[in-house]
Amino acid sequence: MKAANRDFTRELNLFNILNSIREAGMISRVEIAEKTGQSRASVTNITALLIERGLIREDRVASSSSRGRRRIMLMLNPEAAYAVGIKIAAFRLSFAVVDFVGQVKSTLSVPLRVGERSVAMLADVAEDGILHCLEKAKLKLKDLCGCGLALPGFVDSASGTCFWTPIQNGSSDIRTLLAQRLGMDVYLENDANAFTVASQWFGLGKGVRNFLVVTIEEGIGMGIVVDGKLYQGATGIAAEFGHMVIVPDGEPCRCGKFGCFEAYSADSGILQQSRKALQGRKNGPDLDMLTIEEVTRLARDGDRKLRKIFQQSGEFLARGVAGLIQIFNPERVIITGEGVRAGDLVFTPMYRLLGKYLNHEQAMATQVLVQDWNDHDWAQGAAGFVLNEIYKSPLDKIQRNG
Numbered sequence: 001m002k003a004a005n006r007d008f009t010r011e012l013n014l015f016n017i018l019n020s021i022r023e024a025g026m027i028s029r030v031e032i033a034e035k036t037g038q039s040r041a042s043v044t045n046i047t048a049l050l051i052e053r054g055l056i057r058e059d060r061v062a063s064s065s066s067r068g069r070r071r072i073m074l075m076l077n078p079e080a081a082y083a084v085g086i087k088i089a090a091f092r093l094s095f096a097v098v099d100f101v102g103q104v105k106s107t108l109s110v111p112l113r114v115g116e117r118s119v120a121m122l123a124d125v126a127e128d129g130i131l132h133c134l135e136k137a138k139l140k141l142k143d144l145c146g147c148g149l150a151l152p153g154f155v156d157s158a159s160g161t162c163f164w165t166p167i168q169n170g171s172s173d174i175r176t177l178l179a180q181r182l183g184m185d186v187y188l189e190n191d192a193n194a195f196t197v198a199s200q201w202f203g204l205g206k207g208v209r210n211f212l213v214v215t216i217e218e219g220i221g222m223g224i225v226v227d228g229k230l231y232q233g234a235t236g237i238a239a240e241f242g243h244m245v246i247v248p249d250g251e252p253c254r255c256g257k258f259g260c261f262e263a264y265s266a267d268s269g270i271l272q273q274s275r276k277a278l279q280g281r282k283n284g285p286d287l288d289m290l291t292i293e294e295v296t297r298l299a300r301d302g303d304r305k306l307r308k309i310f311q312q313s314g315e316f317l318a319r320g321v322a323g324l325i326q327i328f329n330p331e332r333v334i335i336t337g338e339g340v341r342a343g344d345l346v347f348t349p350m351y352r353l354l355g356k357y358l359n360h361e362q363a364m365a366t367q368v369l370v371q372d373w374n375d376h377d378w379a380q381g382a383a384g385f386v387l388n389e390i391y392k393s394p395l396d397k398i399q400r401n402g
């Protein structure tokens with residue numbers, strides 16, 4: 001075997017072992033050998049190397065099978081690496097610093113009208129935000145292994161290029177600018193993809209080979225994991241579920257087309273339709289100042305026109321999700337994002353129609369979960385994406401370069 005091949009094989013074995021520890025949370029050497037198909041000697045050698053590198057650690061736990069004996073278990077070392085994630089949204093920059101197991105060490109949210117600011121100013125705020133977050137987490141810039149930048153739109157993460165984003169100034173320039181200022185790798189990724197990778201590592205996608213994520217916020221995002229890998233498409237901009245036309249010549253969408261799914265089921269779409277529905281109403285709310293939170297409250301209080309808009313959003317969502325399930329046959333679909341605040345208004349009609357739109361076998365094979373949303377989830381996703389990039393299988397790197 002050539003030396004290069006030997007190195008490669010060892011790196012691959014190393015990644016597989018690290019991955020099985022991450023997936024299990026806590027696992028013995030014997031179990032790793034069974035799971036990865038590697039010899040016990042190889043597992044012993046590689047885990048020794050991982051311990052030496054500080055990536056994993058040992059712990060003795062009481063064994064349930066053998067009386068009183070303690071087994072040596074392996075787990076990731078949370079302090080092995082830290083990453084920071086930034087999510088750029090239309091009106092806010094969110095930050096999160098996470099450790100090697102994805103636990104959030106500190107967060108920050110800065111309101112900012114992103115579209116009206118220059119890229120240089122955006123980089124200023126991002127840099128200050130990172131430093132503030134690090135201070136809160138009692139960490140230093142040198143403790144970070146990288147920075148992840150997540151933004152909505154068409155992003156090719158391999159080249160770090162943003163082709164289009166609904167938030168004007170959030171372009172790839174900020175990546176270069178921030179990398180220079182911080183002196184570290186900055187990874188650019190579509191927000192939904194970053195969140196999907198983080199789910200795979202630390203969230204509801206852990207250990208699930210085939211799953212989909214649908215995110216509802218200003219827009220609708222999506223992430224696809226097929227056979228354990230994020231699917232990104234030919235030019236890296238796959239999974240733009242939100243811009244699938246669902247009503248020909250329908251409502252105008254932020255992308256310039258008409259009748260996109262997003263124009264009906266995303267926060268921006270619901271708000272746009274609510275403005276129309278409330279126009280000319282006596283003693284109605286101020287339409288210029290109308291927010292999605294207020295619309296949701298009015299619908300909850302019983303406004304029939306608004307309830308209908310949410311109901312339609314759920315019905316379209318069922319149509320879309322049923323289509324995805326039929327194409328991908330995933331084990332799980334995770335629906336999340338700020339939009340889940342609508343709760344029953346959207347998801348009761350969605351679940352009702354999913355049963356109607358799916359064949360029995362498809363419906364039985366897939367769990368459709370609505371996951372509660374935290375403000376820092378996006379930024380945590382961006383940071384998780386960095387960890388994933390750093391410990392990715394060498395096979396991926398070769399395929400990407402080849």
Ligand SMILES: [Zn+2]
Pocket residue numbers: 242243244253254255256257260262
């Ligand atoms: Zn669109």
